[in-house]
Amino acid sequence: MLPVEGHKNLFRDENSNAIINIDNAAYHDYMNTRRLNSDKKAELDAMKDEIETLKSLLNDLASKITS
Numbered sequence: 001m002l003p004v005e006g007h008k009n010l011f012r013d014e015n016s017n018a019i020i021n022i023d024n025a026a027y028h029d030y031m032n033t034r035r036l037n038s039d040k041k042a043e044l045d046a047m048k049d050e051i052e053t054l055k056s057l058l059n060d061l062a063s064k065i066t067s
Contacts, residue, residue, distance in 0.1 A: 001020065004010035011025040021027070 001011040001013055004012055004019060009026070011020050011022060012018070013020055015034055
């Protein structure tokens with residue numbers, strides 16, 4: 001592998017010509033951030049579903065009261 005000029009953690013694979021980052025700490029930080037964002041999105045989606053359920057229940061209740 002050939003070092004990429006100006007980047008201490010980047011190397012070019014001579015066979016595939018791909019740029020490879022060998023900074024494991026940055027990779028683990030990226031994966032942790034990605035996992036956290038995924039968890040937050042799942043929690044937000046669950047909250048949206050609960051809000052829709054509550055809205056539906058309130059609409060049902062309101063329609064029974066006004067009937």
